[in-house]
Amino acid sequence: MADQTRRLRAKMTFAEMAMWKLLRDRRLEGLKFRRQTRIGPWIADFCCYELKLVIELDGGIHHLREEQDRLRDANLQQRGFTVLRFGNEAVLTNPTIVFDAVRRHADRPPPHPSGFA
Numbered sequence: 145m146a147d148q149t150r151r152l153r154a155k156m157t158f159a160e161m162a163m164w165k166l167l168r169d170r171r172l173e174g175l176k177f178r179r180q181t182r183i184g185p186w187i188a189d190f191c192c193y194e195l196k197l198v199i200e201l202d203g204g205i206h207h208l209r210e211e212q213d214r215l216r217d218a219n220l221q222q223r224g225f226t227v228l229r230f231g232n233e234a235v236l237t238n239p240t241i242v243f244d245a246v247r248r249h250a251d252r253p254p255p256h257p258s259g260f261a
Contacts, residue, residue, distance in 0.1 A: 156180075159201045159232035160189060166243055167199075173250050184223060186216055191225075197249055200229045 156164065160179070167177040167190060181191045183198070190199040198220055202213075217227045228249065230242050 157201070157203065157232065159203070159235040162235050162239060163190060163199065163201060163242065166239060167246075172243065172246060175250060183220060183225065186220065188220070192250075195250060196225045197246070198225045198227045199246065200227060201232055201235060202229055203232045 156179070164179050166172065167179075170176055175192050175194055177190050177192050177199075179190050181188055183191060188198040189201050191197065200213075200217075213229070217229075220227050226249065228245060230245075235242050
């Protein structure tokens with residue numbers, strides 16, 4: 145499994161490279177993001193464990209995988225993660241929108257560990 149994450153890191157898409165440039169080295173509010181990281185059976189494009197936030201970038205293939213993505217997101221949410229999905233074009237053409245959405249999420253108080261407020 146580590147080989148798969150290593151391969152994905154080595155073959156990042158242009159959108160993933162652009163997003164990683166925004167997130168790496170704690171550039172967003174000092175938060176630590178990981179790229180192509182395993183969460184249970186899934187590999188998240190980007191993850192901040194501190195916020196329990198997963199960021200997924202979707203290319204054209206995801207239109208064919210909507211049901212699979214929905215099930216995956218539901219499973220990640222059951223594990224306590226929030227999933228934010230963005231199209232590759234959003235990252236490539238207007239990364240500020242994506243960055244601001246992540247920043248807004250970072251400004252929210254973390255969820256209560258029990259799942260209740």
